[in-house]
Amino acid sequence: MKKILFSALILAAVSACKDDDTMISQDINYAKLPQEFPFSKLATIGGVDVINGGFGSGAAAHPTRKGEFYVITDRGPNTDYLNGKKFLTPNFTPTIMHFKINADGNIEVIKYIKLKNPSGQLITGLPNPVGMGSTGEIAYDASGNVLGTDTYGLDSESIVAAVDGTFWVSDEYGPHIVHYSADGVELERISPIGVNTGTRKLPAVLAKRRANRGMEGLCITPDGKTLVGTMQSTMYVPTKALATNTTLTRIVTFDIATGQTKQYLYKQDGGASDSVCDITALSSTEFLVIERDGNFGSQGGLKKVYRINISGASDVNGTDLAAVDGMKINGKALEQSTWVEITTAGLKPVTKTLAVDLVAKLGYEHDKFEGIVYLGNNKLAVFNDDDFGVVDDGSGNPKTKILPKTGKVDKGTMYVVDIQ
Template identity: 25%
Template sequence: MRRTLAAGLTLLTVTALATPTTAAAEEAASGKGRGMAALTGFAFLPAQTFVPGSEPSGAALGTTPVNGVTPPFADQPVQGFSGLVRNSDGTFDAISDNGYGTKANSADFLLRIHRIAPDFAKNTVDVLGGITLTDPNGHIPFPLTRPDRVITGADIDIESVTRGADGTYWMGDEFGPYLLHFDRAGRLLAPPVPLPGVRAPENPAGSPNLGGSKGFEGLTLSPDGKTLNALLEGTVAGDAPGTLRLNEFDVAGNAFTGKTWRYRLEDPNFAIGDAIAVDANRLLVIERDSAQGADALVKRVYLADKRDRDRDGVLDKTMVADLLNLANPKRLGGHADPFRFPFVTIEDVTILDDRTIAVLNDNNFPSSSGRTPGRPDDNEFITVRLAENLHADPRVLRRR
């Protein structure tokens, strides 16, 4: 097997979704009531990119080829970007989730933050380095897979990330769900903070009321840096079908405030992929169906507003980008016009300027094949110009 080496690091995400309803599919195809966003940049990291000189990975996948790739792997794959932070120098910090999709098959997948640099002139993404996540001071209260307290995909399933003004990272997990606070070297700073009253099937406390892999899929820092908003991917038992809780967290107090809002999916079978603050009241949210390739019908970016001006009990929503229908007159990356981003999991969005966003897929290596059937998806990095300005808080636009 040919492997592409990169000076990098690693992480992933796998989330099962369902097929969209006919009504939702027709709405997605109609383009009604919105301007057309445009592709302005395309770059990709090859699926078979590995951390050089790292540890073996994928032993629990067996030896049967998946999309033409045969596990296990001699090194850690750089794969499945599930959260993104923009840096001041044009690079980005990207995380991937728990590895190969479950606790059972990801014990040899080491959780890491990768520093990546897209080169849109060359359509490439370079992996510049990164850090491994660890818990050297024993903050995680349950047994870890490794005695050296390096955190693996069998311990925690990180799906979202943001960074504070002090350079430390906050990450949202799906196994608790928990919020976790790491320093700039990837060391856990405090015990994981559980969401009160909500438990996933993997939570040691038991009595789950949230579906598996349905924890914190979106995590964003407020413009003033005082609070986090953590968006669940799944509906808590007892809530209206297709509604997701957006939870406020006080950074200084290291605790959830108890304040919540509701985000309503266009279809209960859909899921969100990421969220990023636009200002104190608004955020961008990726919403998607479960399909890939030609079958993909709903992959969207919404502008959601907490103020609920129509008083229906959920965030107001306006679609700002249909990722399956992006204008591409220059045929960037050799792709057709319109451009389609037809992946099962699209799990990264960040704001580049008041009218431009970056979006990345989670390639679920080696499982997903949305771009070319039978071939593992690359990690694709696209920039999208919106039809209208966001009028974002200037602090959001400022590069850190």
């Protein structure tokens, strides 16, 4: 289990996407913070310890009980290798951890919820087969042997805890939005048109996400009616070579009752190597989103949070949700078009203003800034993904993930920061 260090600042609460988090934060004893989550060792690969961590891909507050929270892992420890990934522990199951701050102010794990297929069997983080959400990635074990696929496999990245006790989880394969029971059993898998899962669908164009750059963020509006997801980077629409607008990515909304979707354009500050990660709701139209790159904070990393508003933005779903390249202007996909062309066509992206620069504000050191939770009163909880304590050594083998400024092993760390 990875350690999560909390900031010496007072932590108000953790919530997936609520605008009334001040209620949740009352009467919780945080006097003993900072503290670390308990963690164990998953494996030792080539002399490198792989920790049972990764609980930084997403977080949510319990919707009704003060001081209780959920955190989720991604697909498990992995390294780059050939045309895919080495899965260092291939049987790893993406997992939700339920914990609380108890009366003594200590972190107390309540239970672990391992994700399961509709039959109740444990899933893995292995890629989906062709036709079921495949990204084209090949899975290998730590020795370089080819592994299989998992029809219900998930590269989970964000979590929503619903009032009815169920969970909504977004992933980077399909991309899928998966609805799980309170015990982690799959209830519904919502995927793009053309992906052979479920009857309710996302627009077909979303299947052109880049491998490992799918639906990175997910939240629910405060009224509980709409899921809002962020695509991590510019999608390959119509192809990798032709997707030249590398600052354009998309936000998608899904009406839970009707299944209707909308899409909005988001203009990144950076480019193809940067990411739009987690999202958290301030209202039904206002949100906070992460923009980051892959560098450590002390090495010039970009780690910012923006306030965005979708109310004046154009819905770019188009009239044909089955169109694999989505809406076009002047015969070109949106990702092929310049922002001047997009503006001339009368399309408006979401508006955005800087809420906080974590490197400037906190001297934020981590590379994978992947979680944000609005706490109310202009306070924001932020945390990182520690990659299970390992990174690629350049040849597909793991090495310990070290923070360059401190020389310490990277651990999941939660901070609370004031935002504008």
